[in-house]
Amino acid sequence: MTDVIPPSEENIEQPELAADAIKLSAQIDEEDLIIETRGLNKRYGKLHAVKDLNLQVPRGAIYGFVGPNGAGKTSTMRILTTLMRPSGGEAFIDGYSVIHNPRDVRRSIGYMPDFFGVYEDMKVWEYLDFFAACYEIPESQRHGLINDLLELVDLSHRRDDMVDKLSRGMKQRLCLARTLAHDPSVLILDEPASGLDPRARVEIRELLIELAKMGKTIFFSSHILADVSEICTHIGIIEAGEMVMQGPIKELRRQLNPHKIIVISLLDKVEEAKTAILQLPDVEAVTDLAPEDGKKRLRVEFKGEDAGVSQLLAALTTKGIPIVNFAEETSDLEQVFMKVTKGIVS
Amino acid sequence: MATRLNRLYNPLYILIRNPVALKELRGRMRGPRAFMVMTGYLLIVGFFTTFIYLAATSDSLSNTGEIDGGEVGRILFSSVVAIELFLVVFITPAFTASAISGEHEHQTYDLLRTTLLPESSLVWGKLFSALAYIILLLLAAIPMQSIAFLFGGVDLPEIYISFVILMCTAVFLGSLGIYFSSTTRSTLRANILTYITAMAVALISALIIVVLVGINNSYTATTNTSVVTRAGEWILLIPRGLFICLNPLATLLVTRDFLINQQSVFTIEYAFQDGTSVTLLSPWLVFSFIYLTMAGIILWRTVHILKRIQE
Numbered sequence: 001m002t003d004v005i006p007p008s009e010e011n012i013e014q015p016e017l018a019a020d021a022i023k024l025s026a027q028i029d030e031e032d033l034i035i036e037t038r039g040l041n042k043r044y045g046k047l048h049a050v051k052d053l054n055l056q057v058p059r060g061a062i063y064g065f066v067g068p069n070g071a072g073k074t075s076t077m078r079i080l081t082t083l084m085r086p087s088g089g090e091a092f093i094d095g096y097s098v099i100h101n102p103r104d105v106r107r108s109i110g111y112m113p114d115f116f117g118v119y120e121d122m123k124v125w126e127y128l129d130f131f132a133a134c135y136e137i138p139e140s141q142r143h144g145l146i147n148d149l150l151e152l153v154d155l156s157h158r159r160d161d162m163v164d165k166l167s168r169g170m171k172q173r174l175c176l177a178r179t180l181a182h183d184p185s186v187l188i189l190d191e192p193a194s195g196l197d198p199r200a201r202v203e204i205r206e207l208l209i210e211l212a213k214m215g216k217t218i219f220f221s222s223h224i225l226a227d228v229s230e231i232c233t234h235i236g237i238i239e240a241g242e243m244v245m246q247g248p249i250k251e252l253r254r255q256l257n258p259h260k261i262i263v264i265s266l267l268d269k270v271e272e273a274k275t276a277i278l279q280l281p282d283v284e285a286v287t288d289l290a291p292e293d294g295k296k297r298l299r300v301e302f303k304g305e306d307a308g309v310s311q312l313l314a315a316l317t318t319k320g321i322p323i324v325n326f327a328e329e330t331s332d333l334e335q336v337f338m339k340v341t342k343g344i345v346s
Numbered sequence: 347m348a349t350r351l352n353r354l355y356n357p358l359y360i361l362i363r364n365p366v367a368l369k370e371l372r373g374r375m376r377g378p379r380a381f382m383v384m385t386g387y388l389l390i391v392g393f394f395t396t397f398i399y400l401a402a403t404s405d406s407l408s409n410t411g412e413i414d415g416g417e418v419g420r421i422l423f424s425s426v427v428a429i430e431l432f433l434v435v436f437i438t439p440a441f442t443a444s445a446i447s448g449e450h451e452h453q454t455y456d457l458l459r460t461t462l463l464p465e466s467s468l469v470w471g472k473l474f475s476a477l478a479y480i481i482l483l484l485l486a487a488i489p490m491q492s493i494a495f496l497f498g499g500v501d502l503p504e505i506y507i508s509f510v511i512l513m514c515t516a517v518f519l520g521s522l523g524i525y526f527s528s529t530t531r532s533t534l535r536a537n538i539l540t541y542i543t544a545m546a547v548a549l550i551s552a553l554i555i556v557v558l559v560g561i562n563n564s565y566t567a568t569t570n571t572s573v574v575t576r577a578g579e580w581i582l583l584i585p586r587g588l589f590i591c592l593n594p595l596a597t598l599l600v601t602r603d604f605l606i607n608q609q610s611v612f613t614i615e616y617a618f619q620d621g622t623s624v625t626l627l628s629p630w631l632v633f634s635f636i637y638l639t640m641a642g643i644i645l646w647r648t649v650h651i652l653k654r655i656q657e
Contacts, residue, residue, distance in 0.1 A: 078656070081456075081460050082459075082460065082655065083456055083459055083460065083655070083656060084655065084656045085655045085656065102655075103462065106460055106461065106462055107462060109460065111456075111457070111460040113453070113456055113457070115453045116453075117452060117453040117454035117455075117456070117457045118452055118453070118454070119369070119373070119452065119454060120452075121372075121373035121376050121377065122369070122372070122373065126369070126372065130365050130368075130369045131457070131461060133365035133368070134365050134458065134461035134462065134463040135461050135462050136462050139363075178457070182462075
């Protein structure tokens with residue numbers, strides 16, 4: 001009998017999602033906003049769920065909308081998708097007001113809520129056909145469109161199966177295919193990876209990258225910071241209804257961590273290395289780290305640019321210091337999140 | 347061009363092309379439920395038809411020693427239509443009271459609202475699919491109605507009129523079901539509200555008819571004929587006629603009586619105590635007008651409710 005290894009993100013072959021996201025971010029015009037809110041407010045009686053929110057999502061971005069439970073993410077998304085009226089302020093999608101032009105907004109968006117709406121008595125192709133018809137796609141075009149959508153989300157082989165027979169991950173992919181039926185320019189996805197197993201999460205992430213490459217702007221909320229970190233070009237952090245921070249993810253990391261942290265592993269000559277490093281300009285501090293696998297390690301705080309990092313490496317190697325690893329440590333999104341949020345829930 | 351022609355020559359084109367109607371019809375006819383509902387419906391109609399046939403023939407035999415074919419035919423036909431009416435009253439709300447609340451329960455309502463589907467298409471699609479199934483049930487019972495023709499006593503207008511009354515009842519109750527379904531997120535609650543309202547309309551109108559008929563009889567019987575004024579008769583006639591036209595069963599029975607006695611499909615001659623008479627619209631026409639108007643208002647209100655965006 002063959003051992004079945006449960007899928008985990010470690011043993012699933014992942015594409016270079018982060019690299020793709022970096023490539024995408026290089027092509028984005030920060031001035032061309034496809035989603036914009038101005039002083040958006042939402043009140044439920046005494047509860048102020050969204051407070052003067054100024055959201056700015058550039059065209060072509062993968063925008064991660066992050067915040068604790070009850071922060072106002074879903075309220076914001078429901079306003080953006082014309083399902084709810086704001087108490088104040090304005091919101092625009094692709095230049096259309098969600099209040100004054102809801103039909104144009106609906107034509108521009110594909111919305112996937114954080115639950116999967118099931119019609120239990122439908123086949124997979126019927127489900128897509130129904131929503132394509134709801135988006136006024138002519139009947140003559142629907143057959144080809146459904147085949148293309150199913151191929152995109154890798155469900156062609158389940159075309160004639162009943163929807164309720166699909167796994168949760170497949171349902172989520174089908175739901176994503178549904179949002180694409182009318183070729184919208186923006187996808188608004190509420191917790192797209194919530195409740196999925198690791199393999200399904202990776203598959204959804206791959207799909208989102210693929211859709212971004214096709215020119216779609218993706219605006220999604222998530223609790224899973226690893227997902228956001230992996231694929232997003234932009235991030236907005238909301239807490240207690242207020243936008244705490246937003247912008248390109250690289251920029252935010254740099255703002256919150258102005259120093260580069262370089263970790264150097266060496267076999268020997270630690271003191272000699274420390275002296276050589278401290279002689280260089282832009283070095284702020286050098287500290288010892290606990291040895292790992294018998295190798296000594298140093299942590300260098302460096303405020304210079306990439307050319308300076310290169311000089312640092314060259315200085316060490318010319319002195320014959322036996323370096324086995326030299327790497328810049330990037331602060332992960334969890335650190336960024338913990339730094340800017342206070343744990344307030346509205 | 348072909349689409350335009352289709353729209354011109356096929357009045358059902360828009361409804362058949364309605365995605366909600368198509369989805370609902372596909373879902374309704376899939377699986378054993380549609381078959382079971384129809385089988386149950388036909389069994390009930392069949393059982394009562396047999397029972398009424400046996401009762402009517404034995405009654406006719408015991409009274410005169412021979413079967414009065416026309417009378418048996420009329421009893422059979424009226425009974426089958428009454429049973430159909432009873433079933434329409436019970437089945438229609440069950441089909442439509444989950445129309446909108448069911449979308450909430452299945453978490454598909456938000457998905458529909460973010461598409462380009464107009465609210466009116468959603469409502470029409472739901473109503474049309476429910477009515478299509480009701481029509482199927484009524485057509486399926488035609489063989490049992492046809493038994494009455496073996497005995498005679500039933501004319502074609504009676505069949506058409508009974509079908510119109512049944513369909514108008516279904517349209518009104520279907521609209522009522524969709525309306526309550528749009529005002530609540532619970533299908534159970536929508537069902538209860540629809541049945542209570544339907545029963546209230548049927549029972550209260552029946553009660554008022556009985557009371558008004560009683561008042562009218564005592565007025566014309568006990569008052570001296572010279573004292574019975576035409577104005578008094580009008581005053582009693584209008585509410586009585588109105589409440590008869592609010593009750594499908596009363597409309598069926600009164601229309602049938604006028605059809606048999608006066609052989610007129612669209613109008614009736616009402617005779618006053620003073621010997622004069624007045625021509626009035628036949629009850630089934632007034633009933634159809636009232637029920638379809640009420641259905642139209644209810645559907646308009648439902649669309650209006652669905653257009654509201656959550657505050």
